[in-house]
Amino acid sequence: MTTNRRSGPHRPATIPDVAREAGVSRSTASRALADYGSVSPEARERVRAAARKLGYRPNQLARSMITGRTHTLGAVVADIQNPFFAGVTRGITDAARAAGYQILLANTDEDPAAERAAVKTLRDRHVDGLIVSPASTTDTAHLTAAHTGGCPVVLLDRRVPHLDLDSVTVDNHGAAQDAVRRLLAVGHRRIALVSLVGNDATDDPVDPGSTGLARMAGYRAALREAGIDDAAAYLRTGAFHGQDPALLARDLLDSPEPPTAVFATDSLVALGVLSAARELNLRVPEDLSVITFDDTDWARAVRPRISVVAQPVQELGAQAVHALIARVQGGAHPPEHTTLPTEFIERESVAPARKRP
Amino acid sequence: MTTNRRSGPHRPATIPDVAREAGVSRSTASRALADYGSVSPEARERVRAAARKLGYRPNQLARSMITGRTHTLGAVVADIQNPFFAGVTRGITDAARAAGYQILLANTDEDPAAERAAVKTLRDRHVDGLIVSPASTTDTAHLTAAHTGGCPVVLLDRRVPHLDLDSVTVDNHGAAQDAVRRLLAVGHRRIALVSLVGNDATDDPVDPGSTGLARMAGYRAALREAGIDDAAAYLRTGAFHGQDPALLARDLLDSPEPPTAVFATDSLVALGVLSAARELNLRVPEDLSVITFDDTDWARAVRPRISVVAQPVQELGAQAVHALIARVQGGAHPPEHTTLPTEFIERESVAPARKRP
DNA sequence: GCCCGATGTGGGAACGTTCCCAACCTGCTC
DNA sequence: GAGCAGGTTGGGAACGTTCCCACATCGGGC
Numbered sequence: 148m149t150t151n152r153r154s155g156p157h158r159p160a161t162i163p164d165v166a167r168e169a170g171v172s173r174s175t176a177s178r179a180l181a182d183y184g185s186v187s188p189e190a191r192e193r194v195r196a197a198a199r200k201l202g203y204r205p206n207q208l209a210r211s212m213i214t215g216r217t218h219t220l221g222a223v224v225a226d227i228q229n230p231f232f233a234g235v236t237r238g239i240t241d242a243a244r245a246a247g248y249q250i251l252l253a254n255t256d257e258d259p260a261a262e263r264a265a266v267k268t269l270r271d272r273h274v275d276g277l278i279v280s281p282a283s284t285t286d287t288a289h290l291t292a293a294h295t296g297g298c299p300v301v302l303l304d305r306r307v308p309h310l311d312l313d314s315v316t317v318d319n320h321g322a323a324q325d326a327v328r329r330l331l332a333v334g335h336r337r338i339a340l341v342s343l344v345g346n347d348a349t350d351d352p353v354d355p356g357s358t359g360l361a362r363m364a365g366y367r368a369a370l371r372e373a374g375i376d377d378a379a380a381y382l383r384t385g386a387f388h389g390q391d392p393a394l395l396a397r398d399l400l401d402s403p404e405p406p407t408a409v410f411a412t413d414s415l416v417a418l419g420v421l422s423a424a425r426e427l428n429l430r431v432p433e434d435l436s437v438i439t440f441d442d443t444d445w446a447r448a449v450r451p452r453i454s455v456v457a458q459p460v461q462e463l464g465a466q467a468v469h470a471l472i473a474r475v476q477g478g479a480h481p482p483e484h485t486t487l488p489t490e491f492i493e494r495e496s497v498a499p500a501r502k503r504p
Numbered sequence: 505m506t507t508n509r510r511s512g513p514h515r516p517a518t519i520p521d522v523a524r525e526a527g528v529s530r531s532t533a534s535r536a537l538a539d540y541g542s543v544s545p546e547a548r549e550r551v552r553a554a555a556r557k558l559g560y561r562p563n564q565l566a567r568s569m570i571t572g573r574t575h576t577l578g579a580v581v582a583d584i585q586n587p588f589f590a591g592v593t594r595g596i597t598d599a600a601r602a603a604g605y606q607i608l609l610a611n612t613d614e615d616p617a618a619e620r621a622a623v624k625t626l627r628d629r630h631v632d633g634l635i636v637s638p639a640s641t642t643d644t645a646h647l648t649a650a651h652t653g654g655c656p657v658v659l660l661d662r663r664v665p666h667l668d669l670d671s672v673t674v675d676n677h678g679a680a681q682d683a684v685r686r687l688l689a690v691g692h693r694r695i696a697l698v699s700l701v702g703n704d705a706t707d708d709p710v711d712p713g714s715t716g717l718a719r720m721a722g723y724r725a726a727l728r729e730a731g732i733d734d735a736a737a738y739l740r741t742g743a744f745h746g747q748d749p750a751l752l753a754r755d756l757l758d759s760p761e762p763p764t765a766v767f768a769t770d771s772l773v774a775l776g777v778l779s780a781a782r783e784l785n786l787r788v789p790e791d792l793s794v795i796t797f798d799d800t801d802w803a804r805a806v807r808p809r810i811s812v813v814a815q816p817v818q819e820l821g822a823q824a825v826h827a828l829i830a831r832v833q834g835g836a837h838p839p840e841h842t843t844l845p846t847e848f849i850e851r852e853s854v855a856p857a858r859k860r861p
Numbered sequence: 862g863c864c865c866g867a868t869g870t871g872g873g874a875a876c877g878t879t880c881c882c883a884a885c886c887t888g889c890t891c
Numbered sequence: 892g893a894g895c896a897g898g899t900t901g902g903g904a905a906c907g908t909t910c911c912c913a914c915a916t917c918g919g920g921c
Contacts (some may be wrong), residue, residue: 162909172871177909183869184910207628208574209907212565212876219608219629227597233590240611247627251576254597268688271564272576272606309709393805418805425807445802448750448775450782518877529901534879541880542898566877569906 160201169195175261180205204399211273212393220221221269222251222473223262223279224303230414231460232280235303238464239278244474248275266290270298271310276471278464283358292444299474304466306357306484313474315467317487319358322456322489323365323410326438329491330408333375334500335436339381339399339406341394341416359384367497381406392419393426400427400435407500408436414443432498451495454472459487517558527552537562559629568630577828579627580610580619580636581660585773587635587800588656588817592660595821596635597654603829605632616640623647627655633828636819637661641713656831660824663714663841671833672824672842676715678689678811679846680722684793686848687765688730691857696738696763698773700749716741719769719797738763749776750783757784757792765793771800774810788807789855799849808852816844 159352166168166176171190176186179194180203186194197203211217213242222239224232236252243250250272253265260280266289269277274305276299284307293415294300294312323340330338367378385392396419399406411417417439421431431451439446444458466485505838523533528547535541536551537560542550542636554560568574579596593609608631610622616639623646626634633656638644641664651657659671680697687695699716724735740756742749753776756763768774774796778788786792788808796803799814823842831839 163907166835173908174871174873174910175869181909185870187869190869192906195883204628206569206630206907208569208630212569212878212907213909215876217565226594227584228587228590228594230587230590233585233587236585236609237611240609244610244721250591250609250623250677252579252597252607253601255593257632268606271561273563273565275888389605412902415801418802422805422807440728443802444772445775445800445806448779449802449806519879529903530878530904531880533900535900538879542900544899547899563877566906567879569877569908570879572906784877 150411151398153296160198160203161206162203164201165197165203168195168201170315183247215273216275216425216475217273218247219249219251219272219274219392220468221251221253221266221272221274221277223255223265223269223277225255225257225280225282227252227254231304231458234460235464235467237333237467238461240464241459241461241466242432242465246468248468248472249487255282257282259286262286263289266293270296274298276300277477278303278467278471281307284308301467301471301474304358304463311482312346313426313483313485314461315469315470315487317458317489318461318486320365320368322440322458323362323412323493324369325365325371325489325491326410326456327366328372330410330436330438330497331369333436333497335406335408336373336375336500337381337404338366338410339398340382340410341383341392341396341420342412343385343390343393343416366410392416393412393422394419396420396423397426400424400429406435408438408497411437412440414439414441414446415445417441421449421453432496433501436500438497447494453496454494455492457490457492462487510554516563517555517560518563519556519560522551522554522560525558526550539807573632574630574831575604576625576629576631576792577610578608578610578624578629578634580626580629580634581613582612582614582637582639584609584611587715588661588815589796591817592637592821592824593757595818596825597821598818599822599825602671603825605825605829612639614639616643619704620646623650627653631655632832633657635660635815635824635828636662641665656828658824660829660832661715661820665714667765668839669841670827670840670845672820672827673715675819675843676718677722677725677795679815679848680769680846681726681845682722683767683813684723684726685729687767687793687854688726688794690793692759692765693730693732693857694738694763694767695723695727695767696740697767697769698749698753698756698777699769700747714768722765739772750778750779753777753780753820754783756782758785763792763856765795768794768796769794771798771803773800774803776804778810789853790858793854793857804851810853811851812849813850814847816846820844822860 162173162176166173167178171194175186175190176194179186179191198374220243224236226232227236240250251269255262255265262282270293277293278301280303287307287310290300300312302312304316306314306316327338370378383395385395392415400423409420411420420437424431424435431437438454440456442455446453446455508536519530519533523530526533528551532547535556535600536543536548550591574779579602581593583595597607609628612619612622619639625799627650635658636647637660644664647657657669659669659739661673663671663673728737742752747773757780766777768777777794781792783786785846788794795811797813799812802811803810823833
């Protein structure tokens with residue numbers, strides 16, 4: 148087995164090979180295959196036949212060296228194992244493939260240092276653009292550097308203030324407000340919001356990130372509308388990273404004046420709430436109404452089925468891809484901020500509030 | 505005034521630039537940076553200083569053209585949204601990054617045609633190797649073609665008979681046998697296995713694939729050991745694709761002589777079983793014991809918490825990466841078949857069998 | 862008859878790197 | 892003092908493609 152691929156029996160055919168076979172020059176063969184410039188019909192046909200015969204596959208590396216385009220996008224997400232990002236990643240790969248792009252995947256685990264490293268490596272690989280769900284709202288110099296350095300960046304799920312990059316997010320404020328309004332509409336007054344900390348692991352342990360902030364703001368807005376001013380009374384965010392949401396929820400539900408309804412900002416938190424409720428022998432929805440963000444598999448299989456704010460996860464990824472490709476191919480238009488609507492899916496986890504015994 | 509015609513404001517520095525700055529030739533600069541051949545200490549230091557000053561980043565594309573290595577691996581998985589593959593993908597990216605490789609991700613949705621297309625595209629991108637969870641046990645010509653064509657392939661999670669490729673799988677037979685033994689040990693005799701169809705969307709709608717087959721075999725083996733010969737009585741596999749596991753389970757649990765225990769081959773099936781049980785007012789574990797494959801987030805949050813056969817999902821991905829890199833860098837050793845152990849996690853969803861009223 | 866544009870064609874350069882090889886110094890031995 | 896080994900250096904080629912440009916041919920309009 149020779150390691151030299153020049154003399155190998157199955158050396159992949161190149162343009163010179165095809166040109167020789169077709170009896171034309173490299174230039175003509177290249178034009179015929181890439182379908183540009185002007186080539187006579189006969190020459191084009193001969194080249195195509197030769198390429199077919201030799202099983203010619205263009206070398207994308209060489210092509211990329213000339214054109215400066217790799218048709219590859221980098222996706223830098225926080226955690227693929229999180230169902231939300233799994234769905235987003237699915238949307239990204241599907242949309243990219245449909246548009247003729249491939250995806251280089253990187254996981255940051257919410258670590259800004261890992262994110263910087265990933266962005267660096269992906270840029271070294273000459274990706275045409277980057278989709279990033281930024282781990283930090285402050286440590287973003289590498290993102291602007293990439294963007295101004297010719298590698299467009301689209302922000303996914305999370306917005307960074309004062310950063311002039313395209314972004315694709317969900318209407319977190321509106322979705323939270325709507326969900327809390329529904330709880331208010333059936334008579335709840337003591338409504339809790341339970342959340343883990345946000346998307347920032349290092350800078351500030353309690354920084355809720357743009358997503359968490361927007362959801363809290365929507366929650367507060369709905370309460371204010373209803374004349375409830377003390378919005379902080381039932382607001383619980385994980386004080387430190389890795390905190391067990393079940394403990395957080397237990398603490399809340401076991402208080403002297405417990406909430407009659409809980410709004411969970413993600414599915415993991417919701418599991419904690421349900422777990423705590425069972426432990427305290429609280430029935431859902433009779434004793435406790437529950438709404439959560441994210442329509443996971445178990446939310447529609449558990450009894451009672453959980454009412455949720457469904458995010459268009461795949462669409463989120465797809466829109467990010469489209470925005471990025473537009474930026475890659477096209478021009479310098481002002482940054483666009485796309486906000487996708489959420490959908491409230493009503494199930495059986497919400498009941499009218501009732502007097503406590 | 506630069507001599508280069510493309511004097512953009514931020515043209516990335518190249519080796520000639522560094523060499524000029526350091527007052528040496530391209531060759532010396534290249535040797536100093538790549539740390540091979542022989543370079544005088546002074547020259548090496550001058551080159552390094554120049555590279556630092558100019559912010560030199562080697563062009564991986566050009567490097568790959570020469571070396572024939574891209575330090576990129578292709579991962580072709582069935583469905584990233586499936587928690588199992590999400591975990592596997594996580595393991596793959598982590599292990600790859602640690603070894604200095606990047607991951608090009610492709611989703612097949614269990615479609616052999618999509619898998620063929622993905623393999624073709626990734627090979628065109630000159631990945632150094634491929635990790636594939638094959639959608640079909642018969643349509644595998646593209647995999648052997650890739651392997652013999654110099655692009656090593658490692659099979660993930662699923663084995664293909666008579667295919668001499670490295671594989672990394674889980675001990676499905678042993679895991680299933682162990683789980684069923686545990687049910688037998690506490691007195692159950694009417695034990696059901698509920699499964700969706702396997703990993704093949706086109707060839708044969710009821711082909712359970714290697715994974716499913718092994719699990720069924722383990723189930724049968726355990727029953728035989730216990731002297732139960734009619735192993736088919738409580739074996740339920742989804743007859744066609746997309747079948748609702750809850751319906752399948754309902755059908756089973758509502759029969760005249762229903763099982764007292766159910767073994768679900770994946771977490772989605774388990775949700776269906778739990779859903780059906782609630783619908784029929786069967787309590788878990790008093791009326792029905794449940795064990796499932798895959799330790800998902802909800803399995804440890806739901807009440808009762810579900811006993812599971814946990815697969816080492818991340819380890820599975822990591823091992824595949826290591827096997828592939830060994831194949832890429834090293835030599836032609838005979839194909840290795842790695843089988844990883846599973847772990848039974850005992851929770852509260854299994855109770856001793858009792859007489860039916 | 863001559864210019865001109867349109868059309869087809871081929872040669873050369875370029876992209877940025879690695880690798881091979883010849884040439885050059887040293888300093889040492891015989 | 893010639894030869895030789897070992898370290899150091901630079902020039903050239905190569906990887907496979909695209910792109911620029913020069914050239915050749917041909918018909919038509921003046």
